[in-house]
Amino acid sequence: MWIGLAGVAFGLAAAYALYRLYAFKKQLKDLVRQLRRYHRGESGQKLVLDWHDPALEELAAEINRHTELIEQANAEKRRSETELRRAVANISHDLRTPLTSITGYIQLLESGQMTEEEGREAIAVVKNRTIRLKSLLNDFFELSVLDSPDYRLKLERVQLGRILPDILLGFYERMNEKKLRPQFRLAEEPLPATADESAVRRVIENLMLNTLRHAEGAIDVALQRQGEEAVLTIRNAAPHLRGFDLELLFNRFYMADQSRSGSSGGGNAGTGSGGSGLGLSIARGLMEKMDGSLRAEMDGDDLVMTCTWRLEK
Structure with a gap:
């Protein structure tokens, strides 16, 4: 009798094992079918399991994560290609304008x-126009090298409190x-920071230059110590920027487009040294290379540009 029961139990166990093997293989085939449809572009859905199995669930989860990474990479590639096309068009337009005039x-x-x-x-x-063209070319070149991971600045001890008045003095006549x-409002202490002076x-x-082109009335420039950082703020009235995405001010492609279209949004926000719309993008890139930061924010109707450097101890 016990032998008979053992045989029945063994038979049931074998049948259950065969069923699980069959279900496992069926689910694998379904996963392959879903992946094949995804690779053919027939479906953009994630893998879905019809049968509970911890190992298969872990496999499907990893495949779905990998798929998400591929989708992100493809989206970044499309974005980069779009920006490249816009950059080529922008550069062509910016160079053509002064060349045509010249x-x-x-x-x-000659006539x-x-x-x-x-x-x-x-x-x-x-x-x-020739000076402007040279400035444009310099801006485009500087942006190209800033994007390179091999581009390095010479970081050393820079006395921010001493060089800032000298720089501001050069703008005094244009302000008048x-x-x-x-x-x-400049700190009287030297404020030694780890930076590249140029x-x-x-x-x-x-x-x-950005402020001079677009500011009217009062301009407030402050340099002060905040903890272990030196903070420079430049403030001017900009009521037209309320509700505007200020991060776009640092987008070289957006700025160039807006300056051409003559809109009152980003086009009134800021331009570079040559009026190419690249100045703020270059400034942020340089700040990041110095392990500092540059951000823009609204304080009421005022636009506040804030630069932060790390002070030496």
Whole structure:
């Protein structure tokens, strides 16, 4: 009798094992079918199990995670390709504009139909357009090297409290020409930071040029110590930027498009040293290379640009 019961139990166990093996193989085939449909682009759904098995569930979860990574990589690739096309179009437009102007004035000069005074004016325009073209090329080159992981700045001890007044002094005449009312609140201590002096100068110059182009009335520039950091803030009224995504100010492609379209959004927000719309993007890139930060925020109707450097102990 016991032998008979044991045989029945063995038979049931064998039948259950065969059933699980059959169900396991069926689920595997279904997973393969789902993966095949996904690879063919017939379905974008994640893998779904019809049968509970811990090992298969773990396998499906890992495959789904891998699929998500592939989708993210593809989305990033499409975004990069789109930005590359926009960059090529933007660069082409930015370079073509001054070149067209230069060519036109040269043709007028060659025609011999201009008066002496008109000729001098034409030469002045050609000179200005050439300077702008050079500035554009410098900006494009600087952005290209900033994006390279091999690009390194010379980080050393920089006395921010001493070089900032010198930089601001260079903008004093232009501030007067625009009838701006600057207020400087600068720390009296040297504020030694780990930075690259030429990069610091470029960052501050870009921020000041951005402010000069778009500010009216009062400008507030402050440099102070906050804990173990040196913080520079540049504030000016910008009520048109309320509700605007300020991160777009640092997007080189958005800025270029807006400056061409003449909209009152990003196009009024900021441009680079040559008016190419790249200055803020360059400034942030340089700050990141110095392990610092550059951010924009609204305080009421005021736009506040904030740079932060790490101070040496």
